[in-house]
Amino acid sequence: MDATNNEVRSLRFDSYDSGEHLKNAAKQARARNYQDFLIVDVDAHHYESEHYRDVFGYIDSPVLRRNALESFSRGGRANFLGGQVGYQDISGRITRHWLRKNEKTPADKHRDITTTLRWMDAMGVDYACLFPTPMLFLGTHPQPEIESALAQAYNRWLCERILQEEKRIISMLYLPFNDPEAAYQTVKEFGGRKGVVGFMVTAPRYKPVHDNAYMKTYRLIEEMGLPISFHAAYSWGDQALQLTNRFIGVHALGFMWFNMVHMTNWVVNGLPERFPKLKVMWIESGLTWAYSLMQRLDHSYMMRTSDCPSLKRKPSEYMQEMFYSSQPMEVPDDPSILEATFKMIKAETQLVWSSDYPHWDFDLPGVIYDLPFLKEQSKRNILGGNAARLFNLPPQPVKTIPDFD
Amino acid sequence: MTEIFVAKAGDITDGDRRIVRTPKGEIGVFNHKGAFHAYANNCVHSGGPACEGILVNKVVDIIAEDRTYQGQTFSDVMHFVCPWHGYEFDIETGVCAGNPKLKIKKFETVVRGGDLYLVA
Numbered sequence: 001m002d003a004t005n006n007e008v009r010s011l012r013f014d015s016y017d018s019g020e021h022l023k024n025a026a027k028q029a030r031a032r033n034y035q036d037f038l039i040v041d042v043d044a045h046h047y048e049s050e051h052y053r054d055v056f057g058y059i060d061s062p063v064l065r066r067n068a069l070e071s072f073s074r075g076g077r078a079n080f081l082g083g084q085v086g087y088q089d090i091s092g093r094i095t096r097h098w099l100r101k102n103e104k105t106p107a108d109k110h111r112d113i114t115t116t117l118r119w120m121d122a123m124g125v126d127y128a129c130l131f132p133t134p135m136l137f138l139g140t141h142p143q144p145e146i147e148s149a150l151a152q153a154y155n156r157w158l159c160e161r162i163l164q165e166e167k168r169i170i171s172m173l174y175l176p177f178n179d180p181e182a183a184y185q186t187v188k189e190f191g192g193r194k195g196v197v198g199f200m201v202t203a204p205r206y207k208p209v210h211d212n213a214y215m216k217t218y219r220l221i222e223e224m225g226l227p228i229s230f231h232a233a234y235s236w237g238d239q240a241l242q243l244t245n246r247f248i249g250v251h252a253l254g255f256m257w258f259n260m261v262h263m264t265n266w267v268v269n270g271l272p273e274r275f276p277k278l279k280v281m282w283i284e285s286g287l288t289w290a291y292s293l294m295q296r297l298d299h300s301y302m303m304r305t306s307d308c309p310s311l312k313r314k315p316s317e318y319m320q321e322m323f324y325s326s327q328p329m330e331v332p333d334d335p336s337i338l339e340a341t342f343k344m345i346k347a348e349t350q351l352v353w354s355s356d357y358p359h360w361d362f363d364l365p366g367v368i369y370d371l372p373f374l375k376e377q378s379k380r381n382i383l384g385g386n387a388a389r390l391f392n393l394p395p396q397p398v399k400t401i402p403d404f405d
Numbered sequence: 406m407t408e409i410f411v412a413k414a415g416d417i418t419d420g421d422r423r424i425v426r427t428p429k430g431e432i433g434v435f436n437h438k439g440a441f442h443a444y445a446n447n448c449v450h451s452g453g454p455a456c457e458g459i460l461v462n463k464v465v466d467i468i469a470e471d472r473t474y475q476g477q478t479f480s481d482v483m484h485f486v487c488p489w490h491g492y493e494f495d496i497e498t499g500v501c502a503g504n505p506k507l508k509i510k511k512f513e514t515v516v517r518g519g520d521l522y523l524v525a
Contacts, residue, residue, distance in 0.1 A: 007426040008411055011457055021488075024452045095458055095488040361490065364451050 016099035018115040018358075022122035023404035025364055030401055032369050034124030038384035038397050039365055041120070043231070043283050043325045043354035044128040046112045048135060048154060054161070058153035064146065081150065084137040085236045087247055094360045113166045119357055120168065124365055126384065126399045129391075130162065130171050131200065133359075136233040139205030144178040151176035155190055163195030168398060170391060172198035172229050177205060180213035187217055191224050197391040198227040200283070203258035204235040210269035218275050227279035227323065227390055232259045255328075256289040263293060263319070270310020272318040279390060281323040284356060288330050291344045294319050320346045323390060325354035326382070327363040339373045348378050352387045408515065408522040417441070417521065424456060427525045432512055433457070434523060437483055437496045443523055444485075444499050445510040453489030455509055460485055463493070463502065 019026070029035075048055060052072050059065040071080035089097035105114040112130075120128050132154060138147050151174045162169055173190050176182040190196050199221055201209075221228050234254025235241060241257065244250045259282050266272070266280070282290070294316035301308065301315050311318070324345055332338055345351060356362045368374070368382050388395055411423055411434050422435045424446055431446035433456020448455035462479035469475050484493040484502060493502040494509050501507035513524040 008423050009426075011422055011424060024447065024454055028452055090491040093459060093461065093486045093488070093491040093493075366451065 013095070013099065014102060016096065016102045017118065018096075018100070018103060019118035019122045019402055020404060021096055021099075022119055025124075026122040026402050026404055028364065028366055029122070029124030030403070032124075032366070034365060034369075035397060035399065035401055037380045038127075038388055038393075038395055039123075039125050039353070039399075040384040040387035040391070040393060041123075041125045041128040041355045041357070042281070042352045042387050043131060043327060044116070044120075044125075044357050045131050045133050045359055046116060048132040048158075051112070051157070055150075055153050055157045058156045059149050060152065061149060064149045068150075080146070081134065081138065082141055084134070084234075086234070086250070088251075088360050090360060096358055097360075100358075110161055110165060113162060113169065116169055117166070121399050121402055123355065123357070124399060124401055125355070126397050127168050127170055127387075127391075127393055128355075129197065129387075130158075130169050131231060132174065135174060136202050136231060137204060137235065138174075139177060139202045140235050140237060141178075144176070144182075148176040148179045148182035151182070151186065152189075155186065159190065159193045159196065163193065167195070170195045170197045170393075172196075172200040172227065175199045175201050175217075175228075177201045177214075178207055180211070180217065183214070184217045184220065187220050187224070191220070191226065196226075197393075198229060198279075198281070200229045200231050201262075203230050203232045203262060204238070204254070205258070208265050209262050210265045210271065215274070218271070218278055222275045222278035225277075225279075227281050229281035229283050229323075230259055230262050232256070232282075232284040256285050259285045260289055260293055263290075264297065267297060267311070267315045267318050268308040270308060272321070273310050273312065279323065281325065281352070281390075283325040283354065284327060285324075286328050286330050287324060287326065287338075287341045287345060287351075290319060290324055291341045294344060316344075320344075320350065323350050323352055323386070325352055326368065327354040327356045328361045329363055329367050331367070335372055338371070342373075348381055349386060351382045352390065353383045406524055408524055411514075411521045411523050414441075414516045414519055414521040420460065422456065425523055427523070429525050431456075432523060432525060433485075434514060434521070435460075435485065435496055440497075441514040441516070441521060442496055442499075443512040443514050443525075444494070445512070447510070448487040448489065448492055449501060449507045449509055450487065450490060450492045453487045453492075455487040455492065455494065456485060458486040458488035460496070461493075463495075 056068040068080050105111045141147050155173045175186055232255040234250045236250050241250050241254050297315035353368050365383050369379050417436045419436050425432045432443050433446045434443045446454050446456040463482040463484055465480045467475040483496040485496050486493050499509040499511045515522045
């Protein structure tokens with residue numbers, strides 16, 4: 001045997017770099033030639049809570065602004081925004097969640113732009129649609145005026161500090177859905193802003209999507225040619241989900257549950273007929289829920305057309321015209337099962353890849369690119385082409401995949 | 406096969422590890438209770454740096470004789486955890502905690518003259 005020296009390093013838990021953390025992803029990206037085609041991530045995140053002091057400064061009401069800043073200045077007890085029980089980082093096993101505080105970034109650019117671009121390049125992503133993290137749970141806040149105030153402040157902050165500064169970061173802005181008028185005003189205020197490619201409703205909430213109060217908002221979004229999306233999350237405060245006793249349970253069910261309810265209401269109340277050109281996207285519920293719900297609604301519809309007289313076609317036919325983000329993509333051992341799911345949702349045109357990075361169950365582009373039953377063009381459609389058409393993005397790749405070797 | 410010098414064996418103490426760049430990719434070398442174990446730093450799930458995560462004992466449910474649940478505790482089995490998604494692997498066998506059919510690629514180690522070598 002030969003005896004050779006090779007590079008040996010110790011492991012450090014006191015430094016972090018968003019790009020190097022994904023050095024293996026960068027290898028995959030280069031091996032699969034991602035530099036040759038567009039990849040759009042329709043669901044990525046940052047931690048807006050790390051910038052609350054700045055964000056709260058954008059709150060209009062001087063009273064709510066002071067309340068928010070005062071609450072933020074003292075941790076460790078009930079706070080202004082409320083919280084959500086859970087342990088998404090698997091009790092410290094997902095190291096980036098606690099290591100990222102050590103990441104060094106240059107002073108001349110917003111920290112979230114630097115860290116986001118680092119992981120985007122490593123993964124091979126050209127454009128990322130950025131969403132908040134703790135605010136995903138804001139829809140269950142008991143005070144609608146606080147949801148509205150924070151949504152407006154966050155949207156202004158995001159537009160000015162992030163979207164205005166970096167063209168590769170885009171967003172579907174948070175709609176304060178518990179106040180229908182505030183939601184409408186949000187669309188009016190931000191609809192034409194740089195980097196705003198649609199509007200997003202966080203799914204855990206208890207306002208039905210078919211309420212007449214929302215119709216003018218849907219109409220306005222439709223007229224603007226933008227998509228509306230429903231971003232899934234869980235709520236351990238939900239009475240049914242309180243029956244679960246482990247995070248895996250509330251997460252697996254919660255991320256499907258609220259979107260299943262909203263989708264059902266959306267379809268059976270005939271909203272696709274009322275807003276035929278409104279593009280609707282369902283985010284972070286995986287794919288199997290849609291496959292299941294299409295079949296269940298179709299089955300019942302044939303017997304109960306009187307329940308949904310606005311429909312002119314089967315529910316699944318409307319659902320097949322909507323868009324679905326891919327993550328967290330279920331990967332059954334038998335690929336034919338996944339292939340059937342793709343066929344059911346018309347994945348070639350309706351599926352849009354998402355990473356959900358940096359959350360614990362993120363997906364790499366490889367979840368699509370490595371599928372044995374997809375042709376190269378289908379892979380490229382799902383990884384970027386479909387989203388580029390949806391968001392009106394230029395088709396040329398703009399990323400630089402780093403080489404960490 | 407090539408022997409790759411990793412370190413003086415005594416420099417990698419119980420619970421410590423090294424990451425070695427080799428022509429066959431990065432390999433993590435762990436010292437667990439005085440024995441060395443080496444695995445590909447490439448998770449069977451999505452290619453994450455599996456050897457760069459935390460070490461944590463396997464969690465087990467405590468089920469009493471009458472089949473009632475009595476809480477949880479840590480077993481003696483040590484896991485290394487892929488930091489990307491939390492896939493856990495037995496540090497002595499490389500077997501994936503969630504699916505025993507999955508095993509992370511294992512490499513042999515040799516200690517000779519106080520020096521630790523990796524066979525890759």
